[in-house]
Amino acid sequence: MERKKLESAAANYSYLRGLFSIPLGSLCIVAALGNWGLGPLRHAWIFIAAALVLGAACLPINRYYNEHYGRVTPSTRQQSRAFVATIIAVAVMVGGSFLLRSRASWSLDLPVNPIAASFGLLMLAYYAIVVGLRTHHVVIWGGLLVAGLLPVWSGADPSNIGLVLAGVAAMTNGILDHRLLVRTFEPSKDLGVENSDAGT
């Protein structure tokens, strides 16, 4: 019996439900398209409606995970780590974006993509703290970080392209997280939705 494998599978389950990243990534892309004023997305209310639709899409995803993989409450320690990681993530995202390139007087004003770089960094930090880095996390978020830091982003504000890159990265990472979860939790022989519960 592999103790560590069982413990980490249970502890990481909540954070590997990657299908949630698809509406989240879509929201980043919709925000970028809205900022560019493309088609109907130039209206603010369309973005709000799209955000609500994407938020509603999380409900069937949540139901799918609950019915097929079960419900679990992470340990207090795991929840604290996730909370700390979220605080760090927000600080890195906001602080990093302003520091790398913004109109603030203290900004370094570098020819980088601040959204892509800071989002890549924060996601690397988040996964390192909460779940433990896997190869696809390093490739996707490390790739986004490197792409954002390449000195090729001079000229117009590249934030919207950064949002699109972050959205695509989030969706790709989510699909791979979900694949990892499916591999980790092999179905047992008599598990089915009709068997979603059993008395003891």
Added chain:
Amino acid sequence: MPERSDEPILDRLIHEPGRLAILTVLSSVSDADFVFLQRTTGLTKGNLSSHLTKLEDAGLVEISKRFINRRPNTNVALTPVGRQRTAHHWDQLERLKGLSQTSDE
């Protein structure tokens, strides 16, 4: 012959692989439902149900039944005693492993 107090003693109730898997999973979360335990341990419904009954009777887990979206849901959590005994059992296994490695050398 009396047992030496420093010798590892394995808890027979916990040592059964299915039950040890259940307790190990529960020791890394606050609580989990039946489906999650089935997924993580790979046990069949009947086996899991039977193991949980034994663990509940021994006071190692606490089982609560509820309805979520009109469907029955069985939630399981370790009791403080269960958490302590599981950790102790793993410590004993580690000691045994250490002893066997020492005797090999």
